[in-house]
């Protein structure tokens with residue numbers, strides 16, 4: 465897990481997704497085949513760091529490893545290029561979290577490995 469994360473860290477820290485060179489559609493996370501036109505002519509593309517909340521929920525009983533952060537907001541965010549992604553919201557008041565609210569990406573601690581103590585970081589979003 466830790467080694468795998470290291471190998472793909474750019475995809476987490478720089479929001480690297482995919483762009484179809486046939487139709488121009490962009491998506492995150494990366495794909496091998498365009499979701500819009502089916503082309504396999506795909507290139508890496510850094511995603512915009514901002515977008516808006518499409519929908520959200522508040523988790524009180526999260527997956528193992530994330531209990532210490534509960535409760536927290538999980539949201540579908542539409543980035544400025546139209547790509548949609550599932551992400552955690554941080555540093556956002558209950559009043560600010562709403563459909564259509566503008567958000568920006570921020571790198572935060574994602575989890576701590578129980579055996580090695582290694583800290584894993586990743587992107588999250590906050591309401592602006």
Ligand SMILES: [Zn+2]
Nearest residue numbers: 484487498501
């Ligand atoms: Zn395409």
